[in-house]
Amino acid sequence: MKQKVLVLFGGQSTEHEISCISAATIIRCINRDRYDVLLIGITREGRWLLVDDVAQIEDGSWRASRKTAVLSPDAVTHGIIVIENDSARTAHIDICFPVLHGLYGEDGTVQGLLELACIPYVGCGVLASAVSMDKLYTKIIADSCGVCQARYVAVHDIDCEEYEDVADRVEAALAYPVFVKPANAGSSYGVSCAKDRAELLNSIAAAAKVDKEILFEETIRGRELECAVFSDGQPEASGIGEILSAGAFYDYDSKYNNAQSRTVIDPVLPEGKAEEIRKAAVKVFTAVGAKGFSRVDFFLENGTNRVVFNEINTIPGFTAISMYPMLWEARSVSKEELIDKLLKSASLRRKASDEKTVAEGC
Numbered sequence: 001m002k003q004k005v006l007v008l009f010g011g012q013s014t015e016h017e018i019s020c021i022s023a024a025t026i027i028r029c030i031n032r033d034r035y036d037v038l039l040i041g042i043t044r045e046g047r048w049l050l051v052d053d054v055a056q057i058e059d060g061s062w063r064a065s066r067k068t069a070v071l072s073p074d075a076v077t078h079g080i081i082v083i084e085n086d087s088a089r090t091a092h093i094d095i096c097f098p099v100l101h102g103l104y105g106e107d108g109t110v111q112g113l114l115e116l117a118c119i120p121y122v123g124c125g126v127l128a129s130a131v132s133m134d135k136l137y138t139k140i141i142a143d144s145c146g147v148c149q150a151r152y153v154a155v156h157d158i159d160c161e162e163y164e165d166v167a168d169r170v171e172a173a174l175a176y177p178v179f180v181k182p183a184n185a186g187s188s189y190g191v192s193c194a195k196d197r198a199e200l201l202n203s204i205a206a207a208a209k210v211d212k213e214i215l216f217e218e219t220i221r222g223r224e225l226e227c228a229v230f231s232d233g234q235p236e237a238s239g240i241g242e243i244l245s246a247g248a249f250y251d252y253d254s255k256y257n258n259a260q261s262r263t264v265i266d267p268v269l270p271e272g273k274a275e276e277i278r279k280a281a282v283k284v285f286t287a288v289g290a291k292g293f294s295r296v297d298f299f300l301e302n303g304t305n306r307v308v309f310n311e312i313n314t315i316p317g318f319t320a321i322s323m324y325p326m327l328w329e330a331r332s333v334s335k336e337e338l339i340d341k342l343l344k345s346a347s348l349r350r351k352a353s354d355e356k357t358v359a360e361g362c
Contacts, residue, residue, distance in 0.1 A: 013102030182211035
């Protein structure tokens with residue numbers, strides 16, 4: 001009997017459109033001989049809608065759906081509630097694939113709902129999702145496991161801070177240029193590089209529109225490298241990918257709007273550095289308690305060849321230019337095989353958890 005897979009996409013974050021593109025790729029790669037697929041799109045306003053097919057995602061017409069569909073936290077329902085024409089029905093779900101980038105999806109919120117519903121899901125659990133979404137807490141964890149990273153200053157509630165005072169603190173700790181990052185945003189959204197105090201104040205104001213928690217980092221000049229990690233019990237690292245940004249750094253525009261940005265799979269690196277990056281990626285993945293899949297990003301510093309950890313993404317993109325699937329394709333794992341492995345790993349993880357609960361008499 002086929003299993004029913006729910007794909008969640010869209011969402012209220014700044015990465016809404018990227019989520020839709022990633023979801024369309026994933027949906028087309030799901031093996032229909034093994035799985036029946038249900039689709040729920042979440043609008044920018046937070047409405048949950050049942051979507052008929054992937055074509056509606058690709059042309060954007062899904063947002064006009066008149067069918068409301070929500071995940072039920074009821075563990076007995078074990079699925080979704082569909083409301084249409086003033087009538088409601090339930091649909092059982094075997095596995096959920098949340099393809100939600102950024103806040104309200106990659107940050108542990110949806111994962112918590114799925115835990116309540118007792119529905120197996122692809123990717124990291126509540127804690128790993130939450131701490132990995134927050135760049136500051138990721139840094140704290142990376143510090144604790146001895147991973148090299150850029151020096152930083154953190155502001156926890158920018159609304160309660162004077163921008164001039166913040167700038168004073170940053171200048172006392174870091175030399176220009178300084179990277180300014182909203183702590184809870186993905187796809188480099190809201191990230192900027194300040195070369196002087198005037199730009200720093202403008203960057204603070206821009207980042208504050210995205211998040212109240214802001215991270216200021218020293219600039220690491222070097223190559224931008226990424227590693228994909230997959231786990232169905234034992235984490236496994238892919239090869240290395242390199243970002244060749246068309247912009248001054250790999251911001252949102254460089255990633256998705258500038259065709260001159262390029263990626264290179266298995267670039268030539270100094271001896272031993274590829275393996276060092278792969279080991280560091282697994283170390284970070286393990287330290288945050290990640291499951292399923294993540295992409296871990298690094299710099300290789302100019303002059304020193306230091307491997308410097310940048311960040312971890314617990315629901316990496318699956319667009320045409322996304323590094324995660326490309327890195328596994330370079331290891332002869334197609335997108336279809338990769339999606340199949342991720343769905344199986346989610347199901348096996350839930351089974352192991354259920355068996356542990358029974359064994360402990362809970």
